[in-house]
Amino acid sequence: MNCYETVFILTPVLSDDQMKEAVEKFKGVLVQNGAEIVNEELWGLKKLAYPIQKKSTGFYCLLEFKGEPTIVKKLDIAFRRDERVIRFLTFRLDKYAQEYAEKRRNLRANKNNEKPAAAPAEAENKEA
Secondary structure, three states: OEEEEEEEEEOOOOOHHHHHHHHHHHHHHHHHOOOEEEEEEEEEEEEEEEEEOOEEEEEEEEEEEEEOOHHHHHHHHHHHHOOOEEEEEEEEOOHHHHHHHHHHHHHHHHHHHHHHHHHHHHHHHHHO
16 A cells, blocks of 8 residues: 545635535545545645636645555546536655655654643733
């Protein structure tokens, strides 16, 4: 099984629920075809570097998964059939990219764990 990373951009006219529904659809395509989802990151609404289909913003989403090479073709077909997807890119991670992705996931997890703990500490300092 190879490790893959896919980033796709959804049209900005979607609501949050519609955007999450689209992400779940693509995760479902992966799981149905035997892939294991390693990581999911929703980057939110961001400005595009250049207009695509007359749109200047889009919802970015990153999925990391492990699976067979045939899954990538099926995922590409699902992306092309869905009109909510503006752009997508899927590539296989080599061993160095896998190490970097793991470090990035761990760093992100540490940041998420520290934020809630830091907030009460700041509140106590303001009260004193």
